[in-house]
Amino acid sequence: MLKITNLQARVEEKEILKGINLEVKPGEVHAIMGPNGSGKSTLANVLAGREDYEVTGGSVEYLGQDLLDLAAEERAREGIFLAFQYPVEIPGVTTTNFMKTALNQIREHKGQEPLDAVGFLKRMKEKMALVEIDQSLLSRSLNEGFSGGEKKRNEIFQMAMLEPKLALLDETDSGLDIDALRIVANGVNALKNKDNATIVVTHYQRLLDYIVPDFVHVLYKGRIVKSGTKDLALELEERGYDWIIKDLEGAEA
């Protein structure tokens, strides 16, 4: 589904990604962990095609296409979804209208008819139930005045509505209370199937108790320096990152 080879990227003249290699197959969940500032959000943003980031080397193949050739909106239409670390507020646009437009654009791209009002409402209701989100939030301007947790839950609601092939969740767990964490994770798990994949950026192993990853990768200074299974996340929780950094520096020396 996704093959990242030696990906390098910079922002504002600063090299951040220094050669990322990662392969994601359909049905898999990958967790990306790592110290602050190591490039996790940058990786998610580069994959989603955000303009502030300049790719300076490497390649990304997504479902047989050159992902780096596609504009951000084309990537979204091709099934890539990024749940932001800091969801943006869009005054004057309700979540409902935003969803209607986004969903119908994707359907049009697939050659499908737009959903009629009944079909749209049915889907809204089904997905609202999945992430236990209140109707009143969806008729307010997108994210405007939402609490941190409400914004994150709304991100997962949008994801549920759009049913992406590749979901990138950037610290979706930060700012969530215990119940919201479980609900959000249940939402992600309910959407999982053999044809889609998820990349979860997180600092905390507790999210991975709910969304169980097939692989865990540690990003450090713009490179994946260690990969393992869920057990690696447990080890990181216990030991931190120092031992990995020391091993790495030892090997380099």
Ligand SMILES: Nc1ncnc2c1ncn2[C@@H]1O[C@H](COP(=O)(O)OP(=O)(O)OP(=O)(O)O)[C@@H](O)[C@H]1O
């Ligand atoms: N627009 C920008 N201008 C300048 N530097 C930036 C910009 N965006 C990111 N950076 C820098 O790039 C580095 C990587 O940032 P990134 O947000 O990808 O890290 P992260 O691993 O997600 O960190 P965290 O765990 O703290 O969220 C940081 O040093 C950050 O300051």
